[in-house]
Amino acid sequence: MGTVYRTQARPRDVAALAAATLAVGASFGAITMAYGLPAWLAPLMSVVVFAGGAQFLAVGLFAAGNPIAAVFAGLLLNARHLPFGLAVADTLGTRWRDRLIGSHLMTDEVVAFTLAERTPAARRKVYWLVAISLVIAWNVGVLLGVLLGGATGDPDAFGLDAAFPAGLIALILPSLRDRDTRLVALTGAALAVLLTPVLPAGLPVLAALLGLLVLLFPSRRHPAANDSTAAVVRDLSAGAGASDLTAAVVRDLSAGAGANGPAAGPVVPATVFTEPAEENRC
């Protein structure tokens, strides 16, 4: 049963995340009231912006009387959603209704849950399941926080500030089994942590994209492949299925399929592994 969350998110996993989201939403609502901001602000923001980190950052600056800084800081913090959008575009598909609504519900947790799934169908299902659960939990939580005020307590006292990063780590861990992804992600995370004291909020996380530059270094495992193109070509011809957006995740999961539950093995279609190799030779 160990790896269920890698193959298919369970309702209880999503429920745990939703419960934590509700509690943090409540603290957000309570904080806006404690700052003396109008009662409509937190619920309006939660519907219109729907991005927890940016909302906390913005209300701090609103309370300090600096709404213009709040907008810029919030937008900087949310700029990561552009690359997230690129990564989950295939999951949202081509229907305009899905794209327009799905984009608004895109959060870090939704993206992490989605990219941890192996098949396009599972990714689509999980995207909507997590997105709808979290938008409801967040907005209900915020309303409760506004109504109950300080009675909602400090989420840090319950350790919720540790729950979110731990959940993210659990979700991205399977993709880190891929050597290149691991190098890129760990380099990016280290850069972000090191830059946090010196850059404004939002930029350190974006700087993690510089982690992709490690792919430019000559490969340690294959000394012959000494530029990025060669490295990528090598991986493609190794059958990585890279024409698929989620190639790295699919490959990791299929590599680890033996360790998964009974439904795990055969789900990855064989075509994923044959197509791109053909393309690549053209």
Added chain:
Amino acid sequence: MLIAAVIALGVGTYAMRLSGVLLRDRLELSPAVQRLLPMAAAALLAALAGTAALMAGTEFAGVARPAGVAVGALLAWRKVPFVLVVVAAATVAALLRLAGLP
């Protein structure tokens, strides 16, 4: 002013979310570049996890939160179910705070 700021933040955030989704159609991405997209997302998520685990604002987050996250990460690595990872991380952080650690 406040309401205008909220709407500006909402519209801007939505524009960034949607433009990533729509750009994917417009961009003729080579397979090599397409392979980088999930890696880029993994790097961003790892950076979020790393900064959220270790930093509070521009300073280190103390002991309780990084310790809770570390326990959660260890359990995730040991393939413990997601829900237990999350609950264990929160519990460890909460207990350490109860014990007076920052």
